[in-house]
Amino acid sequence: MAVTLAPGTAAAPGRPRPVTRRGPRRATPGRIVAWTYLGIVVLVTLFPFYWILRTALSNNYKLATHPSSPLPVGFTWGAFERALGIASTAQAQAQGGSGASLDIPLYLRNSLIYASVQTVLIVLFSAAAAYAFSRLHWRGRNLVFGVLISALMVPGVFTLLPNFVFVKDVGLNNTFAGLILPGGLFQAFTLFFLRQFMLGLSNEIEEAAIIDGAGPLRIFLRVVLPMSSAPIATVSLLMFVNAWNDYMWPLLVTNSPATEPLTLALGVFKQSSPQAAPDWAGLMAAALIAALPMLLLFIAFGRRIVNSIGFSGIK
Numbered sequence: 001m002a003v004t005l006a007p008g009t010a011a012a013p014g015r016p017r018p019v020t021r022r023g024p025r026r027a028t029p030g031r032i033v034a035w036t037y038l039g040i041v042v043l044v045t046l047f048p049f050y051w052i053l054r055t056a057l058s059n060n061y062k063l064a065t066h067p068s069s070p071l072p073v074g075f076t077w078g079a080f081e082r083a084l085g086i087a088s089t090a091q092a093q094a095q096g097g098s099g100a101s102l103d104i105p106l107y108l109r110n111s112l113i114y115a116s117v118q119t120v121l122i123v124l125f126s127a128a129a130a131y132a133f134s135r136l137h138w139r140g141r142n143l144v145f146g147v148l149i150s151a152l153m154v155p156g157v158f159t160l161l162p163n164f165v166f167v168k169d170v171g172l173n174n175t176f177a178g179l180i181l182p183g184g185l186f187q188a189f190t191l192f193f194l195r196q197f198m199l200g201l202s203n204e205i206e207e208a209a210i211i212d213g214a215g216p217l218r219i220f221l222r223v224v225l226p227m228s229s230a231p232i233a234t235v236s237l238l239m240f241v242n243a244w245n246d247y248m249w250p251l252l253v254t255n256s257p258a259t260e261p262l263t264l265a266l267g268v269f270k271q272s273s274p275q276a277a278p279d280w281a282g283l284m285a286a287a288l289i290a291a292l293p294m295l296l297l298f299i300a301f302g303r304r305i306v307n308s309i310g311f312s313g314i315k
Helices: 029-056 078-084 089-094 104-134 141-153 156-169 176-184 188-199 203-211 216-227 229-244 248-253 262-270 280-309
Strands: none
Touching (some): 029 280, 078 280, 104 141, 104 176, 104 188, 104 216, 104 229, 104 262, 104 280, 141 188, 156 176, 156 248, 176 248, 216 229, 229 280, 248 262
16 A cells, blocks of 8 residues: 655655755844944054055155055055065165165075074974973973973063074074074963973873884873974964064174175165165065064964864864
């Protein structure tokens, strides 16, 4: 005897249910306020970048005639040519420049060496220390960690003078070693960040490695580091950006073009026209060139940073 389903009854098990499309969300007052606030925040955040670009594309002489113009004043690529050092002295002075130029490739190289090597050292030493403080058990572990992490309460400016005196006494002025080592050997924030992540890692994989005969060093290199790749990538990017934008420490340690990073060169470029107003267009063009690597890094790894800030251990 056949059984038929009456219209409106439930479908047979296993049969896919029809997909109902929802209409557009209703514009509630709360949603309108939230989107308005978000738009204002985005506008306030992006406007300085637009103004820098507008200034960089302007003629430095004509900027003073229309300082509040929202569009480039006397549109020209001359500021970028001056910043890259491909404009002649006559061309630079005709557009309001001082005739000075930046050796961008040299200073980019210096900044890349400084930021990259310091980042590698910070992440390597911090990861090793975080493993010792989170996965190994030894007497006085928490006390030593408390002493080290107390460095977070000390403003960085307080350590500039002692570090400078030490670098000067050992003869490391105007060298990459003097730039890198004081900040590359220890960073309290990176140690704390990685330790908190490693405390949440599962013990099962580590115990299996111990049963297989692996020692602490092998477990650290082959087990813990791969499991900590996300927070390590996050702190690596944060430390790289911090070193790339550093100005005060290089200003104290070096005055040689062979080791000066780009941030320090930009300050010298700003002061290169004492007889007239600063070359604001050229300075903004150089600042855009300096910020381009950071923008590319955040575009490539921004999502990973956001996801890793709210890290959790593997259960």
